[in-house]
Amino acid sequence: MTGTPRYLQVSFALPSDPRYLPVVRGAIAPLAAAIGWDECDCRAITLAVDEALTNVIRHAYQNRRDGLIEMECRESSDGLEITLLDNGAPPDKSSICARELGCDQPGGLGTHIIREVMDSVSYETSDKGNRFVARKTLRKKP
Amino acid sequence: MKISLRDVGSVRVVEVEGDVDLGTSPAFRRTLFEALPHAATVALNLQAIRYIDSSGIATLIEVLKASQRLNKEFVLFGLSPAVEQVFRLTHVSRIFKIFQTEQEALGTT
Numbered sequence: 001m002t003g004t005p006r007y008l009q010v011s012f013a014l015p016s017d018p019r020y021l022p023v024v025r026g027a028i029a030p031l032a033a034a035i036g037w038d039e040c041d042c043r044a045i046t047l048a049v050d051e052a053l054t055n056v057i058r059h060a061y062q063n064r065r066d067g068l069i070e071m072e073c074r075e076s077s078d079g080l081e082i083t084l085l086d087n088g089a090p091p092d093k094s095s096i097c098a099r100e101l102g103c104d105q106p107g108g109l110g111t112h113i114i115r116e117v118m119d120s121v122s123y124e125t126s127d128k129g130n131r132f133v134a135r136k137t138l139r140k141k142p
Numbered sequence: 143m144k145i146s147l148r149d150v151g152s153v154r155v156v157e158v159e160g161d162v163d164l165g166t167s168p169a170f171r172r173t174l175f176e177a178l179p180h181a182a183t184v185a186l187n188l189q190a191i192r193y194i195d196s197s198g199i200a201t202l203i204e205v206l207k208a209s210q211r212l213n214k215e216f217v218l219f220g221l222s223p224a225v226e227q228v229f230r231l232t233h234v235s236r237i238f239k240i241f242q243t244e245q246e247a248l249g250t251t
Contacts, residue, residue: 025161025193043227050195054164097147109196109232116231 007075008034016057016067016086020048025050028073035075036138045136048117049073049082051110052132060088079119079137090125145173153248154181159190162198171201178205178214185247189220194228206238215239219247 014020028049032042053069061067067112070085096115118134125131143160154177162170177184184205188194203219209216219241221229229235241247 018163021163021165024163040227044223044231047193047195047228047231050163054195054197057164073219109199113228113231 006074007077009075010073012069012071012073014069014071015065015067016069016088017065018063020055020058021050024053024071031073031075031078032080034057035080037087044117045080048114048134051061051113052082052134055091055110056084056086056088056130056132060086062089064088076135079135082134083119084132084133087129090130091123093123143157143170145169147173147177150163150248152182153185154183154188155185155244155248157187157190162191162201163193163195164197167197167201169205169235170198174201174205175208178212178216181214183215183217183248185217185219187244188218188225189222191225194225195227196228196232197232199228199232202228203234204236217241217247219244226230238244248250 008031010027012024012027014024025046029042029048032045033039037045054072056069057063057067067086067088072081072083074081075084114134118136120133120135122133123130124133143158143162143166145159146157148155148157156173160166160171174184174186186202206216214225217239220243221240
């Protein structure tokens with residue numbers, strides 16, 4: 001057995017079924033609160049994670065409910081890192097676009113939210129599947 | 143998510159309670175689109191929404207555009223803090239008619 005971890009790490013393996021989204025949301029908000037974010041930031045982080053999962057369900061698995069999503073939430077010395085792995089269709093990077101601010105078109109909102117809330121976002125595809133990583137740094141209030 | 147409807151004069155008031163996400167937004171969308179042809183105004187109460195994601199916001203934008211095509215009014219009232227935050231993040235507040243209370247929303251018709 002390895003030593004006690006210094007930071008919290010939570011892993012989920014879930015089907016690509018929207019009925020599990022509330023379960024994940026129910027875990028992310030308290031995790032963000034434990035790291036030190038206030039209620040408003042916890043809601044925003046929860047929303048960003050939910051949007052990333054929604055993108056996997058809609059785009060990678062094309063709304064199939066039997067795909068596997070592996071999720072890892074890792075607290076770090078200065079914040080939080082979220083990793084999602086899936087085996088669905090690779091993302092079309094040319095179509096991953098945030099919407100124009102204030103416009104009245106419904107598309108691209110989820111990607112906009114993720115980029116607005118998280119400090120860094122990356123997408124990679126390999127023979128192991130698609131990997132989405134988002135990080136957010138906790139800024140100490142003076 | 144729970145949805146209920148009631149008519150106040152020529153206004154159909156839609157009340158939504160709970161979470162609007164990828165799993166529940168199809169029912170949310172269907173209810174709003176079904177309400178549009180039956181009233182001059184559809185007023186959506188967002189006070190009891192605990193959570194709304196981009197699919198819910200996209201639905202609101204679609205319903206607004208459909209209401210404009212049909213010459214109907216689509217107004218929102220009672221935004222909960224969770225809803226207000228998503229509206230801020232997505233910068234959509236300016237495209238909707240938003241009121242604090244039902245009385246104010248219905249007074250516009």
